[in-house]
Amino acid sequence: xxEIVLISAxxxxxxxxxxxxxxxxxxxxxSMMGVLNFAHASFYxxxxxxxxxxxxxxxxxxxxxxxxxxxxxxxxxxxxxGLRKVHRHGHVAELLFTFGLxxxxxxxxxxxxGKLPVDYRVPPSLDFPAFTIFSGNYPAFKVFELLTxxxxxxxxxxxxxxxxxxxxxxxxxxxxxxxxxxGHNVDRIFMLVxxxxxxxxxxxxxxxxxxxxTQSNMAGLLGPILFVVxxxxxxxxxxxxxxxxxxxxxxxxxxxxxxxxxxxxxxxLVPSGWLQAYVGDIWNVTVAQVAPILPxxxxxxxxxxxxxxxxxxxxx
Amino acid sequence: xxxxxRPPLPGLPSGRAGGVLATYGVWIAAAVVLAxxxxxxxxxxxxxxxxxxxxxxxxxxxxxxxxGQTGLLSFGQAVFFGLGGFLTVHAMNVAESGGVPLPLAxxxxxxxxxxxAFGVIFGAVSTRRAGTAFAMITLGVAELVSSSALILRxxxxxxxxxxxxxxxxxHLFGLTFGPQIQVYYLIAVWCFVSAAAMYxxxxxxxxxxxxxxxDNPERAGFxxxxxxxxxxxxxxxxGLFAGIAGGLAAINFEIMNAAQLGLAQSGxxxxxxxxxxxxxxxxxxxxxILVTYLQVxxxxxxDVWQLYFGLLxxxxxIFVPDGIAGLLARQRPLLLARQLHRVAxxxxxxxxPGLAAITGLSMMIEMTNQLAVHVSDGPAMAFLYVPFDADAxxxxxxxxxxxxAGTWLFLRAARAARxxxxxxxxxxxxxxxxx
Numbered sequence: 001x002x003e004i005v006l007i008s009a010x011x012x013x014x015x016x017x018x019x020x021x022x023x024x025x026x027x028x029x030x031s032m033m034g035v036l037n038f039a040h041a042s043f044y045x046x047x048x049x050x051x052x053x054x055x056x057x058x059x060x061x062x063x064x065x066x067x068x069x070x071x072x073x074x075x076x077x078x079x080x081x082g083l084r085k086v087h088r089h090g091h092v093a094e095l096l097f098t099f100g101l102x103x104x105x106x107x108x109x110x111x112x113x114g115k116l117p118v119d120y121r122v123p124p125s126l127d128f129p130a131f132t133i134f135s136g137n138y139p140a141f142k143v144f145e146l147l148t149x150x151x152x153x154x155x156x157x158x159x160x161x162x163x164x165x166x167x168x169x170x171x172x173x174x175x176x177x178x179x180x181x182x183g184h185n186v187d188r189i190f191m192l193v194x195x196x197x198x199x200x201x202x203x204x205x206x207x208x209x210x211x212x213x214t215q216s217n218m219a220g221l222l223g224p225i226l227f228v229v230x231x232x233x234x235x236x237x238x239x240x241x242x243x244x245x246x247x248x249x250x251x252x253x254x255x256x257x258x259x260x261x262x263x264x265x266x267x268x269l270v271p272s273g274w275l276q277a278y279v280g281d282i283w284n285v286t287v288a289q290v291a292p293i294l295p296x297x298x299x300x301x302x303x304x305x306x307x308x309x310x311x312x313x314x315x316x
Numbered sequence: 317x318x319x320x321x322r323p324p325l326p327g328l329p330s331g332r333a334g335g336v337l338a339t340y341g342v343w344i345a346a347a348v349v350l351a352x353x354x355x356x357x358x359x360x361x362x363x364x365x366x367x368x369x370x371x372x373x374x375x376x377x378x379x380x381x382x383x384g385q386t387g388l389l390s391f392g393q394a395v396f397f398g399l400g401g402f403l404t405v406h407a408m409n410v411a412e413s414g415g416v417p418l419p420l421a422x423x424x425x426x427x428x429x430x431x432x433a434f435g436v437i438f439g440a441v442s443t444r445r446a447g448t449a450f451a452m453i454t455l456g457v458a459e460l461v462s463s464s465a466l467i468l469r470x471x472x473x474x475x476x477x478x479x480x481x482x483x484x485x486x487h488l489f490g491l492t493f494g495p496q497i498q499v500y501y502l503i504a505v506w507c508f509v510s511a512a513a514m515y516x517x518x519x520x521x522x523x524x525x526x527x528x529x530x531d532n533p534e535r536a537g538f539x540x541x542x543x544x545x546x547x548x549x550x551x552x553x554x555g556l557f558a559g560i561a562g563g564l565a566a567i568n569f570e571i572m573n574a575a576q577l578g579l580a581q582s583g584x585x586x587x588x589x590x591x592x593x594x595x596x597x598x599x600x601x602x603x604x605i606l607v608t609y610l611q612v613x614x615x616x617x618x619d620v621w622q623l624y625f626g627l628l629x630x631x632x633x634i635f636v637p638d639g640i641a642g643l644l645a646r647q648r649p650l651l652l653a654r655q656l657h658r659v660a661x662x663x664x665x666x667x668x669p670g671l672a673a674i675t676g677l678s679m680m681i682e683m684t685n686q687l688a689v690h691v692s693d694g695p696a697m698a699f700l701y702v703p704f705d706a707d708a709x710x711x712x713x714x715x716x717x718x719x720x721a722g723t724w725l726f727l728r729a730a731r732a733a734r735x736x737x738x739x740x741x742x743x744x745x746x747x748x749x750x751x
Binding site for chain 2: 030034036082085086089091092093095096097099100101103104107108111112113114220224227228230231235281282285289290292293296297299300303304307
């Protein structure tokens, strides 16, 4: 029991940190430009596939450096030649643009790499058990993932809170016009932030790719969860996104490890006519089976009881 | 194939009042077209496509009640479509096994009621917010429902879905609904009635207030309307019509599965509505017809047709944000002032490089597809009946040249066309003010 709790906690924190790598970019882009980037998870997927492709020729470490740079560059191009053009048509057009982009990226990835998972492997230098808890081994690659995510988190915090660039970014979050008046090129700041956000998502892709499954549907699976993180944490709040990422990471990991169900808690249903089959579906389902819907359930609950999210300061 | 020749669509704003014919002329014409269409395009494929189009027209119009009329961007419209469909399938199965004497024609109502009921439930949660937050909530609710659908196996039938038999119900007037043509007329009638109802709704004070909430929620609030209530009612009613569309789809296919309420289906309706144009009542109708037609036609020609849809959608968002209907509506003043001949040559001029650019792009996509997906078939392929090797440099050079030169010339021609349009518009305004 303790073993399960401990491993689940580690895995949950790891998953939460990966979520935060993506959610941080998403929430900063949202609060600066008012654009909810639907293609954010697609950048994560591109990071994984670029990392895979590069690792086949130059090894994993080259992929870890090059793939985020490539994707980050792609992000700036998307902002400069796509989003900025659509901007004058309003937020709905921007949102729909990224929505279409997500579809196109998924189709392109499917075309180039196929629908089946690709063989993206953990590099041999990290392919050993880091430590043993009770009877199970904890792989070194997961420790590496966790450390990388924490390092990036710390660096991001440092940049945003302690440097001049971070100061300008923070100011542009709430008062973009004023920052422009003070002589900063707001357009370029937006472009950079978009690129860095895409790059961070790609880092998450490169380090998550070998551990999870690198497949053309990975963006579609993760994208909606990212939105849940951003809304639950509070739109535009970095610390909220951090909390929500960890929360959802832990909730999902613990749920998957749990076998409890209503039937287990209260005993089997007494047969009672035609309704039994339908109620039985709910009665016998285990917590592990409902794990995929828990984030959305959390979203609905948060919206009912705390519409501005955990750490949010504004309603929309 | 079928619907390119479909004449004036219903719901063009009639503008000048004057007599029954002027006010309802478009609707009478639409009814006649709907009645005659299956005799013009009688092939089985055309009939199937038209049934699909009719369903999608209702679905897209219901979506435009949100996006176009009330300014709410929802990513979960397929939830109501799917739930309406499932309720209809179950109602039909219960009626068949229990011998309930209800004719098939009323069953889409079950879908509509289901859509309305779930619209009320989900609307209560999601319409508390507007804008981007609303969009995200609808996405979350949609994911919640579509993932639950895989858990509640008895109701949603798991991966396979739930089947039904539309011929097993009471046969009113000898209509068995076995032949597809009878289903077509059922869909056509429901499509006409729903479209008319939705158009009528836009003319009511409620419809106007929806527009006000879309354009300026603050002022709508100040003149005494609760914007949240307006959004809620609009959302619920939109669910009603989406449910009807789902019910018709269930009757048409005789099967419903969880994919029908997923994000892909919601994406399709966004695509249709936006490509057709959200600012005009006919926009979603045009979009539903065009996209359905392209789905049928393109999926025969290429296996990456979804990629083309995505690109078409992005292109529309960037270049034509008011959709096809908006594009046509802008030509209306020129047509009325007989100035269209001044811009037509410029349009033709822009069309040529535009088509060249599209050809180049599509060539590149198909060559990539050949190299990546059809590896086992080797590099030999044909594009527009011209055979070549996909790994040779020449075709790539040709494609890149077509794309680059076509795009450059198209952008120049488009600028000239816009200039000509402005001049022609000014000229027609001057004529309008003249004697």
